[in-house]
Structure formats: C-alpha cells, structure tokens
Amino acid sequence: VADSLASNSVPFDVYPDVRVEPTDSSFKAAIKAAGAANYDAFIAVGGGSVIDTAKAANLYVTNPKADFLDYVNAPIGRGLPVTHELKPLIAVPTTSGTGSETTGVAVFDLESMHAKTGIANRALRPTLGLIDPDHTASMxxxxxxxxxxxxxxxxxxxxxxxxxxxxxxxxxxxxxxxxxxxxxxxxxxxxxxxxxxxxxxxxxxxxxxxxxxxxxxxxxxxxxxxxxxxxxxxxxxxxxxxxxxxxxxxxxxxxxxxxxxxxxxxxxxxxxxxxxxxxxxxxxxxxxxxxxxxxxxxxxxxxxxxxxxxxxxxxxxxxxxxxxxxxxxxxxxxxxxxxxxxxxxxxxxxxxxxxxxxxxxxxxxxxxxxxxxxxxxxxx
Amino acid sequence: VADSLASNSVPFDVYPDVRVEPTDSSFKAAIKAAGAANYDAFIAVGGGSVIDTAKAANLYVTNPKADFLDYVNAPIGRGLPVTHELKPLIAVPTTSGTGSETTGVAVFDLESMHAKTGIANRALRPTLGLIDPDHTASMxxxxxxxxxxxxxxxxxxxxxxxxxxxxxxxxxxxxxxxxxxxxxxxxxxxxxxxxxxxxxxxxxxxxxxxxxxxxxxxxxxxxxxxxxxxxxxxxxxxxxxxxxxxxxxxxxxxxxxxxxxxxxxxxxxxxxxxxxxxxxxxxxxxxxxxxxxxxxxxxxxxxxxxxxxxxxxxxxxxxxxxxxxxxxxxxxxxxxxxxxxxxxxxxxxxxxxxxxxxxxxxxxxxxxxxxxxxxxxxxx
Known part of the structure; x- marks a missing residue:
C-alpha cells in the first residue's frame, strides 16, 4: 500500500499505534492523531482492530464538535444518528475474520466499565473493501x-x-x-x-x-x-x-x-x-x-x-x-x-x-x- | 404510491406513456416530458419497461447536452462514461422478472436497426428498490x-x-x-x-x-x-x-x-x-x-x-x-x-x-x- 501511494505521488502518514482489541483510549488517540492532520481519506490495512479504529477516526474527525459518547451505542452512549459526511475509507483486511470492511460497526472496550460496546451506523461503512487472499499469507x-x-x-x-x-x-x-x-x-x-x-x-x-x-x-x-x-x-x-x-x-x-x-x-x-x-x-x-x-x-x-x-x-x-x-x-x-x-x-x-x-x-x-x-x- | 405522495404533500406528475418493451422513440418521449418539468426525483412503478424508461429519463434530463447515442452501448452508441450526478430514482417492481430495480442497465429497441440494445452504467442503478410481493397480486x-x-x-x-x-x-x-x-x-x-x-x-x-x-x-x-x-x-x-x-x-x-x-x-x-x-x-x-x-x-x-x-x-x-x-x-x-x-x-x-x-x-x-x-x- 505504501509503495502504491508513493509511486502515485499520494502523500500519506502511517498511524502505527492501533491497539489489538481497541479501547476507548486507543480510539481517542487515533482520533486525536487524525484530527491534527487534515486527511482526504483513510486506508485501513489490517484486521478488525485496524479497520474499526479507522472508522472511529473518520467519524469523529469529520465532526470535531461531537462528544465521544454521542455515537456510542445506547444505553452506554447516546446512540445519536450520524448526519455529517465522512471521508472515504478504504479497508484492506489482512485477517479472514472481521468482516469489518463490509459493516457500519466499530467495536471497542470501554475501559471504565470493563465491557465491550461499539458504534453502529451505516455511515461508518468503508467506501471500498479490497478482499485479496494474498493479504492473509503471513497470518x-x-x-x-x-x-x-x-x-x-x-x-x-x-x-x-x-x-x-x-x-x-x-x-x-x-x-x-x-x-x-x-x-x-x-x-x-x-x-x-x-x-x-x-x-x-x-x-x-x-x-x-x-x-x-x-x-x-x-x-x-x-x-x-x-x-x-x-x-x-x-x-x-x-x-x-x-x-x-x-x-x-x-x-x-x-x-x-x-x-x-x-x-x-x-x-x-x-x-x-x-x-x-x-x-x-x-x-x-x-x-x-x-x-x-x-x-x-x-x-x-x-x-x-x-x-x-x-x-x-x-x-x-x-x-x-x-x-x-x-x-x-x-x-x-x-x-x-x-x-x-x-x-x-x-x-x-x-x-x-x-x-x-x-x-x-x-x-x-x-x-x-x-x-x-x-x-x-x-x-x- | 399516488396516495402516499398526496398525503405527504409531495407534488407529482404521472407519466402514463411508457411503452411495453421500450424503443428509442418511447425513451426520447419520456426524456422530453421529464425535461420539461424540473423534477427532484423519479419513482418507477411497474415492470422492467417502466423502470428502464425512468432510468433513461433520469440519465438524460440531468445532462441535457448529451446526444442520445452518447450513453448507448458501443458499437451502436458511443458508450461514454457517465460523469454527472443523477436524481434519486425509486423503483417499485410490479412484475417478478426484470431485476431492473437492482441494475444499472436500461434496454430498448433501436427501431432503425430492428435490434435491442441498451445503456449500461452503474450510475443508472436506482437509489432504492421496494420489493413487496403484494405489488404483483394483479399480475x-x-x-x-x-x-x-x-x-x-x-x-x-x-x-x-x-x-x-x-x-x-x-x-x-x-x-x-x-x-x-x-x-x-x-x-x-x-x-x-x-x-x-x-x-x-x-x-x-x-x-x-x-x-x-x-x-x-x-x-x-x-x-x-x-x-x-x-x-x-x-x-x-x-x-x-x-x-x-x-x-x-x-x-x-x-x-x-x-x-x-x-x-x-x-x-x-x-x-x-x-x-x-x-x-x-x-x-x-x-x-x-x-x-x-x-x-x-x-x-x-x-x-x-x-x-x-x-x-x-x-x-x-x-x-x-x-x-x-x-x-x-x-x-x-x-x-x-x-x-x-x-x-x-x-x-x-x-x-x-x-x-x-x-x-x-x-x-x-x-x-x-x-x-x-x-x-x-x-x-x-
């Protein structure tokens, strides 16, 4: 992916700090990092943790006024509808499991409650998924x-x-x-x-x-x-x-x-x-x-x-x-x-x-x- | 459909002149009629002929400068890509056959050649299809x-x-x-x-x-x-x-x-x-x-x-x-x-x-x- 972007003169940053099995803190760190730049698009290369983190970053950087709990599923969050437009997100799964490239769901662990919850809205669904089994070769x-x-x-x-x-x-x-x-x-x-x-x-x-x-x-x-x-x-x-x-x-x-x-x-x-x-x-x-x-x-x-x-x-x-x-x-x-x-x-x-x-x-x-x-x- | 639009105060016109098995003339007549008004959206209620005619009307009224053959499949037409935005099209199939509510294809008979051809581009795909078997009751x-x-x-x-x-x-x-x-x-x-x-x-x-x-x-x-x-x-x-x-x-x-x-x-x-x-x-x-x-x-x-x-x-x-x-x-x-x-x-x-x-x-x-x-x- 990096080679392809570079050879097509598309500038990009790599965000390496995705947590395997994300938490609210790891989502927020990714949102903060993405918010600091003004990216045109997101590319998620990895398993469900990576794709879900990219979804969350995309959701919140495109509406910086939102509180983190606004879009988290009720009753833990407010489960508000998503009415703003997100950036394009291309998902490249490298595990054969998540299906996150096809869904509008991002799951994370809310540390204060020791419980997993998530954000579920079709606006989160990636624009494009690239399903290539060669990407799973080193799994x-x-x-x-x-x-x-x-x-x-x-x-x-x-x-x-x-x-x-x-x-x-x-x-x-x-x-x-x-x-x-x-x-x-x-x-x-x-x-x-x-x-x-x-x-x-x-x-x-x-x-x-x-x-x-x-x-x-x-x-x-x-x-x-x-x-x-x-x-x-x-x-x-x-x-x-x-x-x-x-x-x-x-x-x-x-x-x-x-x-x-x-x-x-x-x-x-x-x-x-x-x-x-x-x-x-x-x-x-x-x-x-x-x-x-x-x-x-x-x-x-x-x-x-x-x-x-x-x-x-x-x-x-x-x-x-x-x-x-x-x-x-x-x-x-x-x-x-x-x-x-x-x-x-x-x-x-x-x-x-x-x-x-x-x-x-x-x-x-x-x-x-x-x-x-x-x-x-x-x-x- | 008419009752629903009326009860929601949505003004509409009915176009009754769809030809069963459309031709280039029948497509052009529909395009002309639709072009005369400035509709916000199209609703196609019928079989493949109706849905395909609505697709063609939507395609050409949203780009009035296009020649009819521009988007018709090559070699009969020019098969140009569709780069403009179409209006929303809701398809309500009343036959169980066409599948046109799911496709980006509109088929018609080019009268001068006595041959069927069509327009094939994903831009034509209806925004929404309503698949209700009750609509086929009188088929x-x-x-x-x-x-x-x-x-x-x-x-x-x-x-x-x-x-x-x-x-x-x-x-x-x-x-x-x-x-x-x-x-x-x-x-x-x-x-x-x-x-x-x-x-x-x-x-x-x-x-x-x-x-x-x-x-x-x-x-x-x-x-x-x-x-x-x-x-x-x-x-x-x-x-x-x-x-x-x-x-x-x-x-x-x-x-x-x-x-x-x-x-x-x-x-x-x-x-x-x-x-x-x-x-x-x-x-x-x-x-x-x-x-x-x-x-x-x-x-x-x-x-x-x-x-x-x-x-x-x-x-x-x-x-x-x-x-x-x-x-x-x-x-x-x-x-x-x-x-x-x-x-x-x-x-x-x-x-x-x-x-x-x-x-x-x-x-x-x-x-x-x-x-x-x-x-x-x-x-x-």
Missing amino acids: PNRVSAYSGFDVVCHALESFTALPFDQRTPRPIDPKLRPAYQGSNPISDVWCRWALDASARYFRRAVRNPSDSEARSAMHLAACMAGVGFGNAGVHLCHGLSYPISGLGTSVSSGGYRSEGYSDQHALIPHGLSVVITAPKVFEFTGAASPDRHLEAARLLGADVTWKKREDAGKVLSDQVRQLMHDLDVPDGLQALGFDASHIDSLVEGVLPQQRLRSIAPCPQTRDDIAGIYQASMRAY | PNRVSAYSGFDVVCHALESFTALPFDQRTPRPIDPKLRPAYQGSNPISDVWCRWALDASARYFRRAVRNPSDSEARSAMHLAACMAGVGFGNAGVHLCHGLSYPISGLGTSVSSGGYRSEGYSDQHALIPHGLSVVITAPKVFEFTGAASPDRHLEAARLLGADVTWKKREDAGKVLSDQVRQLMHDLDVPDGLQALGFDASHIDSLVEGVLPQQRLRSIAPCPQTRDDIAGIYQASMRAY
Whole structure:
C-alpha cells in the first residue's frame, strides 16, 4: 500500500499505534492523531482492530464538535444518528475474520466499565473493501484459527437471529430500523455461503497457509459473513464474548495471552472469546428455531438426516465443538483463566447488551446467561 | 404510491406513456416530458419497461447536452462514461422478472436497426428498490410466467457466464471493468438462490396467484437474480432474444400478441423471447462448463447423480424444457410466427451484441447462432 501511494505521488502518514482489541483510549488517540492532520481519506490495512479504529477516526474527525459518547451505542452512549459526511475509507483486511470492511460497526472496550460496546451506523461503512487472499499469507496459525471462528459465529448468529419480522417494537419507518435488524432472506444468503465454505475450507486454511484455494475461500467467507451479520446482527456468542475479553486481561496471573498476537498486552483474541461459549449458546437457543439450527449444522457438515428437531441445539453444538477440537481451541473458559468466581461479573457485562440480546432467538434471564457461562468452563 | 405522495404533500406528475418493451422513440418521449418539468426525483412503478424508461429519463434530463447515442452501448452508441450526478430514482417492481430495480442497465429497441440494445452504467442503478410481493397480486397469468422465465434465464446465464478471471482483455484498472464482467463468486450466490427458489416456487406462483408464499419467493428471486446478472451479465439467451423481439412485431400477420400484455401494439414478451432459445443455448454451451451446467440443472430440480459431464448441456436443457412445458410456453419460434426464412435476419441482429456474446462460456460462429435458432423452431 505504501509503495502504491508513493509511486502515485499520494502523500500519506502511517498511524502505527492501533491497539489489538481497541479501547476507548486507543480510539481517542487515533482520533486525536487524525484530527491534527487534515486527511482526504483513510486506508485501513489490517484486521478488525485496524479497520474499526479507522472508522472511529473518520467519524469523529469529520465532526470535531461531537462528544465521544454521542455515537456510542445506547444505553452506554447516546446512540445519536450520524448526519455529517465522512471521508472515504478504504479497508484492506489482512485477517479472514472481521468482516469489518463490509459493516457500519466499530467495536471497542470501554475501559471504565470493563465491557465491550461499539458504534453502529451505516455511515461508518468503508467506501471500498479490497478482499485479496494474498493479504492473509503471513497470518499466524492462531490468528487464522480464531479469526475463522469469528466468521463461523458471525454466520451462525445471524442465521439463527430472531427473524426481522418478529422483532418488536417495529419502527414506524424503515430508516429507523437498527443496524442489527434480525435474520432476513438477504443476510441468510451470505451466511449459508460462509457456513458451507467454512465446513469445507476452514481446517485446510488453518493447517496449511500455502493452501491458496482454502485461504481464498475463507477470506471470501469472512467478507460474506460480514455482509450477513452487518445486516442481520450477531447475538449471544458475541454478547457473551465482550465481558470475557474485557475481564480476560485481568484474570489469573497477568491475563491471558495467545501465540501469534501482540505481546504488548494481555488479550483474549476476539474469535476465541466468541466461540468459547458457542456450543452452550446454541444448545440454549436450539429450541427457539430448531429448523435453522439443524440447517446450520448441516451446512457445517453434519449429517442431520435422522436428527430430531428437539435435538437441534445439541446437534449444532456438537458440530461447533468438533471444529473447535480439530483446530485446537483451548478447553473452555477455565483454560482462559476463568473460574466460578468470575461468573457474576461476566453476567453483569452481558445484561446491558440489549442490542445483541434482543435479537437472540429467545429471551434470556440472568440465570440463563450464568448457566451458559458455567457450562462453558470446559468445552470438551 | 399516488396516495402516499398526496398525503405527504409531495407534488407529482404521472407519466402514463411508457411503452411495453421500450424503443428509442418511447425513451426520447419520456426524456422530453421529464425535461420539461424540473423534477427532484423519479419513482418507477411497474415492470422492467417502466423502470428502464425512468432510468433513461433520469440519465438524460440531468445532462441535457448529451446526444442520445452518447450513453448507448458501443458499437451502436458511443458508450461514454457517465460523469454527472443523477436524481434519486425509486423503483417499485410490479412484475417478478426484470431485476431492473437492482441494475444499472436500461434496454430498448433501436427501431432503425430492428435490434435491442441498451445503456449500461452503474450510475443508472436506482437509489432504492421496494420489493413487496403484494405489488404483483394483479399480475396476469402470462406476465407471471414470462417474467419468471426471465428470472430463470438471468440466473442461468449469469451462473454459466465466462468466469470474470477468464475474460480478456483484462482492464488495467478495476474501474474499467464492464458492467457485465462474467460469473464471479458474489453473483453466484444470488443466482443459486434464484434457481433454487424457481425450482420450488415458480410453478406454484404462476398457477395460483393467491399463493403468497410462492409469489413472495419469486419476487425475491427476481430481485436476487437481478443482483446476479447485474454484476455477472447475461449472454446468449438474452443476446438471441433481442432480434426475436425486434422482428416479432412484423413476422406473420401483424406480429405476435400475447394474452395479459398491452394490446396497443404487437410484441413478444421479453421473458418469452429469452427462454424460447434457452434449451438449445444450454445444449450448445454445456461442453464449455459442464460442472456449472449440471449444478444449475440440479438447482432447478434435476437429479444429476448419475449424469455424465458430457451430457451436462442436454441435462440442463431438458430441465428448462420441462419447466417451459409445465408453464405453457408456446412450442418454439414457429409458434411465435418465425420460419426458416427469418434466420438470416435473426443472426444479423445477434452478431453486433459483443457485450453479451463475449461473456458466453464459449465463442460462437455465425453458423452456431443460426443452428441454435433453427433448432429452436420447436421446443418440445
């Protein structure tokens, strides 16, 4: 990218201080740096952290009067509509996971609350995404595994999300629909593709970085699942992941660290924090839409011919668990440093995530959520 | 629409003179009428003819200095890029066929040449499409059948089009890619959905207008196939259809007329002119991409388990023919008034359609095209 800009005489600055798993401080630092110059456009080269940081910088430098919380999702922020024009943003994903190049969502960790939240508005959507699997060639093994699980969960959660026509209250005008509007026939198209591709190519892409067919398919699947969840939305795996990653930096001795990720600070990789509760999430949601759960399991490679609808959640759960086992995902929350003493704090972090909780296929009590965390202490 | 505009105090004029299967004269009349007023926006309520006419009016009234041929596809027109800004255009399709609400294409019959051509530029794409199956409730039986065959052919042609990475010469910049860029993984997603939906719902939607499940699925399939062909492109069924509809107004006594369509002038409905050669087109193209043809046949409902790759064209052809038979499509070109004496003129009308011919899965000689027409004289 730098060579291309230079050879076309386009002056540019590189902002190197993006934080892996951004926080409000890291967003604000990027906004401050971008605000000091007067850039014509932004280019985000990296994974979701980089693309989301560029979205936030673009949003706030183009409206310097805005307070940071103005655009952050309610109830934590004010969730104001975006009415000003942003600069062009070109997103070049170098992981096969985020889908951020297709969405109007930027996620960050609000440090004062130890909870992830975000900004969701279609104005944030990049002008252009460049989806080239060669950009993933140097992705470390754990990054390809965990970003791939993010893809699988994006697709599974959007595909099983509450159907858009069952979401209440209905807005009086389509323009007032939330960014995460529930499953719908258009998002379904993308999710099905991503699940089918993941069944066939995810293991190959992780195990053999030079398998360009598999890496290409997973890079496209990441983008397609992005279109799916960017319009349908994600629900409990993502909702439950935010407190996991929020607390993950402080549990056990110095927080969790994973091979292949930045060693400057402790972090639970996003895809890992998302998939770690997935088996128990889908066991919990299965009864609310058994046909969807069975179809998702089939797309992920399960033979569902003789499976009963009442076992739908379990069938999908087993399929996800098999994939986790094959790709060496740690054995549950306990392997990330959590124990029963953390469950209350985890649950507290989920309860305010109304935006995600409300499009799960069924409502959840505090006990339901605590139960999912408890049952996710071990995965296998 | 009129009630909604009136109740919101939005002044409007209705332009009632859209021609079913537009011509350059009918486009020019609409452009003239629209140019006389200074509208803020356009709303197209109808089938492809209405939406395409609104696109043309919008394109030319926003650049009154342009000559009509400036934007018409080369070699008939100059194919100039569109660099000015158009007005908002809202498309409300009332047939389940065109997909025009999703595309940057407007097709018309150039009367002086008795040939269909068009304008293809993403600037023409409507700002918004309203896809509501209730709008198709009063669609006559033949309109639902022929517009549905347009959907099937949009999907089949885009799905079997030359893959985008095999099209030559390759442009040096992605911006210079033609609107019809060949089959690609994104268009494939939409085509597969449309074919699968057509296999399950097309017959039901035609036979029972009150079957809202089927009508909904076909209305969505029309839109999805529109996204597919709007990016991949259509090839021989559409390329061969243009001279059929061009000549169809003059063959036999006074030209062909179909129940359910305007009786002000003779016309061969677009979907009928497209599907009438489809069985022979896919027999011809099958050898160039047998796997794609077999998959398309399977999506349309064929059991391809034991079919040989060398029979792929025939297998898809048979599947299309069965659908035509079930939905009472006339028995070939002879039933529309054509005989062997018309073949030379038909072929002459196809040869200049480079834009469509070049993305067919294999090149075609003059004799190949004549042979397809000859073999399409009877369908069953």
